[in-house]
Structures are given as C-alpha cells and as structure tokens.
C-alpha cells in the first residue's frame with residue numbers, strides 16, 4: 001500500500017502514450033479461448049490483476065493458459081462443455097466481470113465450483129446473475145443477500161431461457177450467453193438499453209451463431225447453443241475506460257497536447273467522448289481503423305481551457321458507466337453545472353462510487369450534490385482548492401480519477417492507497433508522469449501526509 005500525491009504540473013502535458021488492453025475484451029478472450037478447441041493467441045491482453053485472476057481460474061478449470069516470451073498469451077481450450085471441476089476455490093479478487101461471467105460459464109457445466117473475492121467483491125450483488133442462472137438449472141449455496149463467497153453446482157442438462165434484463169448490465173447479459181453456450185437450443189437476452197457487445201462480437205469470432213435484432217422491448221440477442229468453438233487469434237485494443245484518465249488529464253491542464261494511441265472505439269463504449277465533445281473538448285480521432293472486428297483509433301486531445309457544464313442523459317450511462325468518476329472531476333473545472341442522470345449502478349461497483357465521488361470532490365472544495373441517482377457538480381471554470389485526502393475504498397477508478405483531479409487543483413490531492421490501480425491500469429503513474437504529470441509516493445510519518453519520496457512508478 002502506497003500513499004500517492006498528485007500536484008499541479010509545472011507545464012502542459014505533452015507526448016503520446018498507449019494505454020493497456022481492454023479489460024472487458026481480455027476477460028472474454030481468456031474464457032472463450034478456454035472453451036474453444038485448439039489454440040488461441042491473444043495479443044495486447046490486459047495484464048492487470050482482474051484479468052490475471054481470470055487466467056488462473058481458467059487454468060483451475062482445465063484450460064492451458066501460458067504467457068509467452070514475446071508477450072502474447074496462448075490458450076489451449078478444452079471445448080464447450082468440457083471444463084473440469086476445480087480442486088480449489090476460484091478467487092476472483094476485485095473483479096466483478098471475472099466473477100459474474102465465470103459463474104455463467106460454470107453454471108452450464110456438470111461441476112461444482114466455489115467462488116470468492118476481495119473485501120470489495122464480497123459486498124457486490126450477485127443475485128442479478130444467480131437468478132437467471134437458477135432458471136437455467138444451476139444451484140447455489142450462498143450467504144444471505146446472494147453474495148460471494150458461494151458454491152455453484154452447474155446444471156447437467158441446462159435449459160435455454162429468454163431473459164429480459166432488469167438492469168442494464170453487460171455482465172448479466174454475458175453470464176447468460178456464456179451459460180447458453182453449453183445449453184441445447186436458443187438462449188435469448190433482451191436488453192431494454194444496449195450495453196457493451198464484446199461478448200456477442202467475440203462469440204461470433206470464435207464460430208458461434210449470435211443474432212441481434214431490435215425488438216419492441218429492446219435489443220434481442222440470441223445464441224444457438226452447443227456450437228463448436230475454434231481457437232482464434234485475438235487482438236485486444238487499448239481500453240477506452242483507461243484512456244479516459246490521460247484524456248481528462250490533458251483537458252484539465254491548459255495548453256496540453258496528448259496523443260493516446262490504439263484506443264478501442266466500440267460505439268457502445270464511447271459515451272464519454274460524446275459528452276466531452278458536448279462540453280467543447282478538442283478531441284480528434286486519427287488513424288481510425290477496424291482491428292479484429294472492433295473499431296480502434298488514436299485520440300489527439302488538446303487542453304484549450306475550461307469546458308462548459310452539460311447534462312448527461314440517463315440513457316447514455318451504459319456506454320460510459322466506468323467513466324463517471326473522472327468525468328465528475330473534469331466537471332469540477334468546467335464553467336457551469338454538469339448534471340449526470342441515471343447513475344444508480346455506480347452504487348454497486350468496486351465501491352459506492354456516487355458517495356466516493358461526492359465526498360472526494362467536497363473534500364477538494366468542489367460544490368457537489370447527489371439527488372437520488374443524479375450527480376450534480378458545479379464549476380466556475382477555475383481550479384478548485386484541492387487538498388483532499390481521498391479514501392480509495394479498493395476502487396481503482398476512484399484512485400485514478402482523484403490523482404487526475406490533483407493535476408489541476410491549487411493544493412495537491414492525496415489518495416490513501418494506490419494498490420487497486422493495478423486491477424485495470426498497471427503502469428498508470430509512470431505513463432501519466434511520462435507526459436508531464438506530477439504523481440509521487442509519499443513517505444508516511446514525515447509530517448502531515450508525509451513528504452514526497454523517490455519516484456518509482
């Protein structure tokens with residue numbers, strides 16, 4: 001555990017950088033590679049703690065997963081329906097995606113597995129995946145409130161279901177589709193609001209038949225069960241949710257000019273870019289291309305001074321759900337009020353992000369209100385006081401969002417623990433400092449929150 005401090009940069013941020021691979025796509029590549037026959041080579045896999053937990057779990061379930069000398073990952077799968085019962089508990093660490101998607105995979109295998117996670121993950125709701133998986137025939141032994149740790153007895157003969165999502169969640173959709181893989185017949189998920197479609201795209205990439213139609217009730221996704229999946233190469237683009245941090249940093253520090261290369265631009269993930277453009281941000285997409293079925297581009301971001309406050313509609317939330325903490329930090333320096341609607345899901349992430357963002361911004365002298373599921377941040381175009389000491393609550397996005405805010409506040413911002421950052425963005429501090437940010441560890445016990453130590457990022 002290291003206490004970190006970020007302070008206003010001496011000058012504008014400048015240079016180019018590449019963020020690590022997409023977390024959502026990385027989890028899915030390891031899982032589908034493990035269910036395919038033959039070899040899957042994954043290039044650009046996110047080597048963050050969350051994804052490494054999935055790699056270990058897939059090995060425990062019988063797949064061969066190897067990190068090769070050239071930096072790629074090689075998976076030798078067992079085929080749909082052929083995972084083996086794990087001898088040890090599957091510890092998914094901090095990862096909601098890893099836990100929920102893998103529960104879907106195991107639910108349609110005739111095996112029993114036990115799942116657990118860290119102090120954050122055991123507080124998060126699992127009923128949202130357990131309920132549809134129960135309908136498919138899986139059985140659970142869980143604590144009150146359907147939380148981890150839990151035991152899951154997969155169905156020997158799983159039943160196909162048609163399920164309308166009660167919450168907009170790509171994790172729930174994906175858990176059901178992954179269970180549908182080893183289920184005879186068609187498994188259907190209806191989502192009233194579209195969520196990220198990496199599972200659908202990758203299922204097709206590995207040879208499954210997935211149809212997507214617009215129905216009266218929303219987007220209807222159907223999978224034909226028991227396909228033979230065949231190992232395929234996977235090229236993972238940079239994670240737009242990670243790119244959000246250097247992008248916002250460049251917008252916060254006037255005069256910055258930063259190029260973020262190789263960012264995934266799947267339209268179901270680009271709500272933040274839409275919002276930033278509405279706020280007046282100078283962002284251009286260069287070198288737009290399709291890479292392994294996913295749109296990708298390089299983003300040039302210029303800090304041209306204060307942006308304007310906007311209203312972000314609730315229906316945009318699924319396409320930028322993980323980006324609200326850093327958007328709220330940017331809004332603190334915008335001119336006027338930024339109103340973000342439809343944020344109920346933020347309460348059940350790695351921490352209660354609505355509360356964490358509101359308390360953190362208030363401690364930095366920013367005027368902020370939570371009204372039900374709406375977050376309102378007031379800015380006057382000037383640098384906030386800063387000086388807050390942020391409780392990161394095992395939440396990587398809270399840690400990174402407030403370190404970015406500290407680059408533009410009058411007094412430095414500190415976070416109490418940098419460890420969570422490694423779940424999604426290993427190398428974050430080094431990359432940000434590489435373009436001119438000032439983020440440094442603090443030596444505890446040297447007065448106040450300590451003094452700045454040697455930079456080791």
Ligand SMILES: O=C(O)C1=C[C@@H](OP(=O)(O)O)[C@@H](O)[C@H](O)C1
Nearest residue numbers: 024097168169170171172321322
């Ligand atoms: O499917 C995924 O890979 C994810 C879906 C989102 O969660 P929900 O499905 O809970 O909205 C997102 O917050 C998470 O970081 C990754």
Ligand SMILES: C=C(OP(=O)(O)O)C(=O)O
Nearest residue numbers: 094095096097098322349
């Ligand atoms: C919510 C997140 O991830 P997960 O649900 O996988 O823990 C996130 O990365 O912001």
